[in-house]
Amino acid sequence: MIEVRNLHKSFGAVKAVEDVSFCARDGEITGLLGPNGAGKTTTLRMLYTLMKPERGRVLVDGLDAAADPLGVRRALGVLPDARGLYKRLTARENIEYFGRLHCLDEGALRRRCDALMAALDMAGIAGRRAEGFSQGERVKTAIARALVHDPKNLILDEPTNGLDVMATRAMREFLFGLRAEGRCVLFSSHIMQEVVALCDRVVVIAHGRVVADAAPEALRLQAGAASLEDAFVRIISRSSACTPP
Amino acid sequence: MHAALTVFLKEVRENLRDRRTLVNALLTGPLLAPVMFVVLINAQLHVELGKAEKPLSVPVVGAANAPNLVAALRRMGMVVEPAPRDPEAAVRSQKADVVLRIPAGYGAHWRKGETAQVELIYDSSHRDTQAQIARLRDMVDGYAKVTGAQRLLARGLSPALASPLVAANRDQATPQARGALIFSMLPYFFVLTAFLGGMYLAIDTTAGERERQSLEPLFATPVARRDILIGKLGATTAFALASLALSITAFAVAGRFVDTSRLDMVLSLGAHFAVFVMLLMLPLVVLLAALQTLVAAFARSYREAQTYLSLLMLVPLLPSVLLIVVPVKARLWMYAVPLLGQQVGIMQLERGDALGALPVAACLAGTALAALLAILVTMRVYASERLAISG
Ligand SMILES: Nc1ncnc2c1ncn2[C@@H]1O[C@H](COP(=O)(O)OP(=O)(O)OP(=O)(O)O)[C@@H](O)[C@H]1O
Numbered sequence: 001m002i003e004v005r006n007l008h009k010s011f012g013a014v015k016a017v018e019d020v021s022f023c024a025r026d027g028e029i030t031g032l033l034g035p036n037g038a039g040k041t042t043t044l045r046m047l048y049t050l051m052k053p054e055r056g057r058v059l060v061d062g063l064d065a066a067a068d069p070l071g072v073r074r075a076l077g078v079l080p081d082a083r084g085l086y087k088r089l090t091a092r093e094n095i096e097y098f099g100r101l102h103c104l105d106e107g108a109l110r111r112r113c114d115a116l117m118a119a120l121d122m123a124g125i126a127g128r129r130a131e132g133f134s135q136g137e138r139v140k141t142a143i144a145r146a147l148v149h150d151p152k153n154l155i156l157d158e159p160t161n162g163l164d165v166m167a168t169r170a171m172r173e174f175l176f177g178l179r180a181e182g183r184c185v186l187f188s189s190h191i192m193q194e195v196v197a198l199c200d201r202v203v204v205i206a207h208g209r210v211v212a213d214a215a216p217e218a219l220r221l222q223a224g225a226a227s228l229e230d231a232f233v234r235i236i237s238r239s240s241a242c243t244p245p
Numbered sequence: 246m247h248a249a250l251t252v253f254l255k256e257v258r259e260n261l262r263d264r265r266t267l268v269n270a271l272l273t274g275p276l277l278a279p280v281m282f283v284v285l286i287n288a289q290l291h292v293e294l295g296k297a298e299k300p301l302s303v304p305v306v307g308a309a310n311a312p313n314l315v316a317a318l319r320r321m322g323m324v325v326e327p328a329p330r331d332p333e334a335a336v337r338s339q340k341a342d343v344v345l346r347i348p349a350g351y352g353a354h355w356r357k358g359e360t361a362q363v364e365l366i367y368d369s370s371h372r373d374t375q376a377q378i379a380r381l382r383d384m385v386d387g388y389a390k391v392t393g394a395q396r397l398l399a400r401g402l403s404p405a406l407a408s409p410l411v412a413a414n415r416d417q418a419t420p421q422a423r424g425a426l427i428f429s430m431l432p433y434f435f436v437l438t439a440f441l442g443g444m445y446l447a448i449d450t451t452a453g454e455r456e457r458q459s460l461e462p463l464f465a466t467p468v469a470r471r472d473i474l475i476g477k478l479g480a481t482t483a484f485a486l487a488s489l490a491l492s493i494t495a496f497a498v499a500g501r502f503v504d505t506s507r508l509d510m511v512l513s514l515g516a517h518f519a520v521f522v523m524l525l526m527l528p529l530v531v532l533l534a535a536l537q538t539l540v541a542a543f544a545r546s547y548r549e550a551q552t553y554l555s556l557l558m559l560v561p562l563l564p565s566v567l568l569i570v571v572p573v574k575a576r577l578w579m580y581a582v583p584l585l586g587q588q589v590g591i592m593q594l595e596r597g598d599a600l601g602a603l604p605v606a607a608c609l610a611g612t613a614l615a616a617l618l619a620i621l622v623t624m625r626v627y628a629s630e631r632l633a634i635s636g
């Protein structure tokens with residue numbers, strides 16, 4: 001479970017995140033929805049302790065990120081916005097490296113790699129160097145690397161970015177599988193349809209603030225719109241109307 | 246397995262797969278300098294030995310004015326060349342290194358027992374002619390001395406009367422020390438090799454990793470940034486040390502191809518030399534790795550890091566040039582200064598002198614302290630938020 005309370009972060013004059021609070025529960029998929037520059041990546045970066053919030057708290061399974069950053073990172077699997085692979089290592093070696101950084105022993109590491117590569121359908125690329133991987137192959141490897149230590153909580157920053165329809169659908173199935181295992185999945189996206197198709201709960205942020213936090217259906221009712229996309233546009237424009245330029 | 250060790254092994258493995266890094270760190274870096282070195286030294290020896298062994302041939306103006314002197318010079322091995330029309334012009338245009346002119350009044354002065362005069366016409370700004378001039382001067386002086394002594398004896402006086410004092414030369418330079426003059430650039434070569442050996446890794450593991458967007462996922466693992474840095478520094482240091490070890494070995498081999506016996510000098514580039522150079526360089530290699538990583542961490546891109554590091558590479562040149570231009574006696578405090586300590590220490594080793602325990606300790610402690618400081622500063626930079634974020 002990931003709890004976020006009153007997070008603040010600014011870069012110089014830019015207030016990237018202002019008073020963001022939400023909760024992502026176990027056994028649920030939570031979507032962080034917002035337009036470009038809304039503060040999604042910045043929020044997630046504070047969750048996996050890459051950045052320190054100016055104010056506010058992050059709790060992962062009850063652990064305070066400020067007090068125990070290593071413990072929090074141990075409890076998290078992260079697919080960050082930057083998802084570069086090591087080009088001179090094979091897909092498998094890339095995954096194994098992260099497993100060893102998580103202190104897995106060699107037997108567990110081998111079993112876990114095999115299981116992940118089977119689940120993500122990576123048999124064709126396991127022994128290939130990451131140099132020249134397609135976007136989809138890169139994302140698969142990065143996801144396997146994020147999950148290698150079998151984390152209870154998962155943070156994915158725009159996981160379907162650059163994926164085609166088939167790959168997006170496969171990713172969706174994979175995330176449903178993780179939810180069925182009782183994990184807490186938090187992902188960000190700026191694509192409505194994706195959020196509708198996946199989420200149990202949607203947190204909409206715009207200009208660094210949470211403007212809505214509800215189930216997809218409730219959200220639409222709340223905005224009084226016919227479709228979710230209309231609801232999204234309405235919520236976003238409402239929030240920008242009251243934010244000074 | 247400790248996380249730092251995992252990082253270390255991965256960086257080493259990854260960089261061993263990179264052809265450019267391999268060629269630079271383990272081939273051209275350590276081998277180019279020794280090869281250049283052999284070629285340069287042999288060329289220099291060739292020029293100097295050539296001059297010394299060639300018979301001295303000197304154009305003589307007015308040879309007929311002093312047949313005895315000319316005959317004596319011939320006996321001493323001088324080849325008398327015909328006189329040029331304009332001796333001064335011949336010297337200025339470097340057609341002749343030195344011209345001997347015997348004036349018409351020579352015979353008259355000589356017979357009266359007065360001091361006769363001959364002229365050596367040369368251009369002292371041409372350094373390569375100095376050996377020739379000195380040889381001619383020695384011959385003329387020698388002839389004058391012998392003749393003077395004969396005249397004193399003929400009057401029943403001891404030749405010692407005319408030379409109340411002589412300064413005898415007792416050159417204490419060991420043959421090694423004479424060789425070391427040529428070898429004063431060697432410490433710089435070693436520092437340069439270590440620098441180049443680690444440079445690619447320092448950039449690749451920091452600025453490169455950030456540019457390829459893999460630093461952020463790495464920092465999201467439950468490994469303290471300090472441990473990640475230690476692993477990366479370790480890999481950089483390992484490559485630099487491998488490069489250095491190859492270079493020292495190459496120099497030891499190259500030393501055999503320099504025919505120093507002809508100049509009667511000996512160079513100590515054997516096992517003792519190699520071990521002590523490695524020892525003195527060890528903390529310096531760590532210091533360089535930390536500084537390179539620090540600079541690479543500040544740089545915004547791979548290219549920028551390369552530019553900064555190329556500039557940083559010139560810094561180790563300073564003590565080498567300084568000691569060549571202003572040769573100073575090695576003092577204990579110098580050993581404690583990073584770079585300078587290695588420079589004076591290695592120069593002393595080349596000379597075949599043993600290094601005392603105190604200078605070695607000062608060198609190791611001084612540089613190790615600097616390395617520790619550099620590592621601590623780099624750790625601070627590594628802990629900063631902006632380090633991981635590309636773009
Ligand atoms: N390292 C940084 N330095 C300066 N400004 C930053 C930095 N990171 C983010 N910002 C600013 O903070 C705001 C939020 O950025 P963020 O990347 O969190 O948005 P996002 O919701 O992830 O957008 P996108 O959908 O485009 O990925 C933007 O205005 C951005 O310019």
Ligand SMILES: [Mg+2]
Pocket residue numbers: 040041042081157
């Ligand atoms: Mg983003």
